[in-house]
Amino acid sequence: MGIVEHHHDNSLFLPAKEKELVLTDPMVQFPRSKDTLLVLSGGMDSTTMLYEYRSRIALAVTFIYGSNHNQREADCARWHCERLGIEHLMIPLGFMADYFESSLLKGAGAIPAGHYDDSNMRSTVVPFRNGIMLSVAAGLAESRKLHTLMLANHAGDHAIYPDCRPPFVNAMAKAIAEGTYDRIELLCPYTNLTKGEIVKRGIELGVDYHHTYSCYRGSEKHCGNCGTCTERHESLAEAGLDPADFD
Numbered sequence: 600m601g602i603v604e605h606h607h608d609n610s611l612f613l614p615a616k617e618k619e620l621v622l623t624d625p626m627v628q629f630p631r632s633k634d635t636l637l638v639l640s641g642g643m644d645s646t647t648m649l650y651e652y653r654s655r656i657a658l659a660v661t662f663i664y665g666s667n668h669n670q671r672e673a674d675c676a677r678w679h680c681e682r683l684g685i686e687h688l689m690i691p692l693g694f695m696a697d698y699f700e701s702s703l704l705k706g707a708g709a710i711p712a713g714h715y716d717d718s719n720m721r722s723t724v725v726p727f728r729n730g731i732m733l734s735v736a737a738g739l740a741e742s743r744k745l746h747t748l749m750l751a752n753h754a755g756d757h758a759i760y761p762d763c764r765p766p767f768v769n770a771m772a773k774a775i776a777e778g779t780y781d782r783i784e785l786l787c788p789y790t791n792l793t794k795g796e797i798v799k800r801g802i803e804l805g806v807d808y809h810h811t812y813s814c815y816r817g818s819e820k821h822c823g824n825c826g827t828c829t830e831r832h833e834s835l836a837e838a839g840l841d842p843a844d845f846d
């Protein structure tokens with residue numbers, strides 16, 4: 600009888616290394632090898648995506664487009680990539696700050712206080728930012744022979760950012776597939792999640808949100824009353840954390 604039981608336990612016939620992977624790595628459910636480029640700002644949403652899809656992500660890219668908070672975000676992005684052993688690039692798009700109209704590109708004093716839904720938040724929109732970043736990312740992905748792009752737009756962005764809404768990402772996904780030889784795919788799995796839902800997921804994944812940056816004013820500590828700070832506080836509270844610990 601002992602011998603029969605032994606033969607029914609198929610796991611004993613797997614090589615030791617493979618058996619360990621099956622038992623311990625939750626990311627093994629994703630069948631592909633590293634084939635993905637993530638647009639990583641260094642804020643809470645894209646950092647969560649970096650952790651959730653880390654087994655697929657070959658390259659994370661932070662675009663430096665001259666916003667008040669760009670450098671602090673980029674430093675956070677680099678910290679997480681070093682921790683996870685994922686290649687990280689910072690790509691300059693300095694022309695945007697020179698030629699585009701947005702309060703986000705004009706210093707801390709230009710940023711209005713309030714909630715994302717407020718009409719005065721419209722001034723912080725950087726025109727077609729996601730369209731520009733995804734276009735550069737698509738060209739880079741094809742150059743690197745990577746098959747997939749990921750963007751961490753989410754439901755809370757829909758109110759004021761046209762280039763975060765489902766019709767935009769769906770249209771962009773079609774354009775990127777048609778415009779590349781490899782028919783590169785765009786995945787935006789957080790499109791219909793709230794920021795609170797994303798943070799809850801990140802806590803389960805072990806994301807340290809102390810090393811994320813959100814404030815549109817770009818000062819050393821989060822200001823606490825601009826649109827992104829308000830959203831950051833609400834999502835941390837929703838996930839059961841004390842927002843004051845993350846300023």
Ligand SMILES: [Zn+2]
Nearest residue numbers: 814822825828
């Ligand atoms: Zn702020």
